[in-house]
Amino acid sequence: MKLTLWTYEGPPHVGAMRVATGMKGLHYVLHAPQGDTYADLLFTMIERRNARPPVSYTTFQARDLGSDTASLFKQTCRDAYERFKPEAIIVGASCTAELIQDDPGGLAASMGLPVPVIALDLPSYQRKENFGADETFFQIVKALAKPMERSAQVSCNILGPTGLGFRHRDDVTEITGLLTQMGVAVNVVAPMGARPSDIARMGAAHFNVLLYPETAEAAARHCERVLGQPFTKTVPIGVGATRAYIAEVARLAGVSAKVDESRLRLPWWSASVDSTYLTGKRVYLFGDATHVMAAARMARDEVGFEVVGMGCYNREFARPLRALAKEFGLEALITEDYLEVEAAIAELHPELILGTQMERHIGKRLGIPCAVISAPVHVQDFPARYSPQMGFEGANVMFDTWVHPLVMGLEEHLLHMFREDFEFHDEAGASHHGGQHVARVETPEAPVEATAGTAADTAAPEAGAAPSGEIIWLSDAEKELRKIPFFVRGKAKRNTEKFAAEKGLTRISIETLYEAKAHYAR
């Protein structure tokens, strides 16, 4: 038993729903109690889908448990087939139905339905959403895709995009465009947009592009084994990764790796002087392993940030993430407990978090800006505009997204230059963000902490290493601290207190403040 307040992943049958909802002409008959239909709203509300997910639930109740839930399941299967006439059906159980052991696969197989019935065995008490999606897609491919003659033109399948995927819609468009430019035809994109009849012709492709290892690695490995299709190992997120991916595709397809890079703006945006202020900004990364690993390389190599910590919530990918973290001189945090992530962030006090919606909330509590790079998704992660993460446009999008939460370059310089100026004082916040302009309080007795600093320090008292309570800030030092711009003040305060604690000081003077600054200067 484990106490969970917020979760990064849903149960495995939600992963199966993401596959079914991404596809067309497939229906999922789910043995599940009343109430499990809540999962529909993930797709209709968060993703704004204009149709119900293709899922029929048995929605059994206590009175059914006393009689015959197996015949209820068969009735639901029959009704679903009659009403929706799918090309194939997947059947399975949610966590409660797993306990009553009705064997949906066996029941459905015995019904003689005129379409393929694929049974899913998703262990709800051991595994989670990504596993559910990966396993479901694998079972569908295993059941329907058979070896066949290759297409005349060199072609590939794109594997991994699902319903409710983080920017999957736009990633597919971007990557399809790249492949087309290279002269590689796209045979099937799956699960998203594919029909069971499309899965059946996957064997015609020469190789597979694995976009999302979390949801399609098992299927890609199966295709490699059974259909003789190699698959790409590079996930094209970031400039370097996209170029490596292009080289990999060129090798697999036997085509030229020359592509049009004229729309790629990140390198110049990063090199131009306004971006100088990004240098060495301390970032913390958390999310699914694939997005975190790609973002870590981008953050270090393409934006010039300093990565101070990274982690993921999907244990299946802990090994490669740990290896990458080691390469960065860090230890990866592998956890599903957001309180552990919060503690790690509070401890490191980065200047920017690249995380999930969960870390966005953590950042808000701690007063640290955050950009979202990974699922779990939120309605915000389905923007109306084109907004991929992959390919060259993806790199452009990510540059903008990461820089947006920060104070703009020139503005940061101005804040440093005119620290105590009536307009450029730091309580005003970044000028391109919402919120009313706050006039500077002119009284010398102003509260010690600015809003950002206060939030950071009161929200996580237990996580901090600095024993603020035992150390006294002398009033001159306090005033001097206030002159430091808000986006670095938290760090300055913590460093100074840590420095004081190490030196055994109980009072912090201006001297201490600047000694600490010199001590920590790199």
Add this chain to the structure above:
Amino acid sequence: MTDLPPPPARGCREAPVLKERGQREVFCGLTGIIWLHRKMQDAFFLVVGSRTCAHLLQSAAGVMIFAEPRFGTAILEEKDLAGLADANAELDREVARLLERRPDIRQLFLVGSCPSEVIKLDLDRAAERLNVVHAPHVRVLSYTGAGTDTTFTQGEDSCLAAMVPTLPETTARELLLVGSLPDVVEDQALALLAALGIGPVRCLPARRAGEMPGVGPDTVFALVQPFLGETHGALVKRGARHVAAPFPFGEEGTTRWLRAIADEFGVSPETFEAATAAPRARARKAVAAHAEELRGKSIFFLPDSQLELPLARFLTRECGMTAVEVGTPYLHRDILGPDLDLLAEGPVISEGQDVDLQLDRVRAARPDLTVCGLGLANPLEAEGLATKWAIELVFSPVHFYEQAGDLAALFARPLTRRRILKLEAAE
């Protein structure tokens, strides 16, 4: 200002009910935790369930709540399913850790779920066991929010019913308001009752553990929510008496609800008039502002919160709408009798659900507005049917006079929006 029509000659109390069994597109009772934990400020709700339960709470809450929430899920793992003895030991350990970390918690609800019910994990006994350890600082109670036993708002009923036997005995003649309301609305109700000279008035649930009301043979109770059938039964068992009335939605509902209580407490007509005239006029005016958008429009309720029948009564009588079908997960005829009397015969009254068949009826009727759950709203909008999310009716302050206009506005907004959006080519 026009007066409301007289009660219909034939209401829906004796109307035939279409009963359906099939796929139900409703939340389970765990969802109630989202508003119950806001209401009871020193309570923690610990669901003993699966990852699905945790995911439901997170998804239904919509936005994640900033602070560390006062609800959570003890997720059952493989080893808990293997042996109940171990599961109980694990539960005790998790509770101890939780209470140690959250000394502000004074009430702990162990909430049963589908998996805990199926494996027959006895949470009543667990609560007794934990009470021995953690009382008096923390009181531990249990109830079920399992989807196998409860839909959506029934979770609150199940929770309050579990509290009733633990309430102290009293011989005082007191009015008890039953059902959780947002604090601001509860305060308005208490002010209205005070103006009628009725008091003391107690509330179930109380905002804090130390303020829980007593109950006894001289307790008179009024329900503020229509889904409290089990709680109603538990209070009657304790000797309390129910004041039957329409539910306090809209000006008419609020007035009739207050009148029933006023009659019980012998309030004079003059006092009643003096206390209610001004807010009644305000409520009518506020409703009228939105009723223009609603008048003559048809409405179809899919079963969701059990508020459907009183709301249909409000919308047909005070806003001039026509009800096509009023679906409810369960029909408590006793509790809803006064509302059914006021709802003119005509609409199909349905209980239970077969969602595909019901959606066929929606498509055939093409109502101007369909009240449904979040899973169905966008698909229906995409078919050109305006919708109102049922969940908002439960989460928003909609009771009593001062919210009557807001309640009408919730239904008018989707229609207004459709009218003002111009998405064709600009002229």
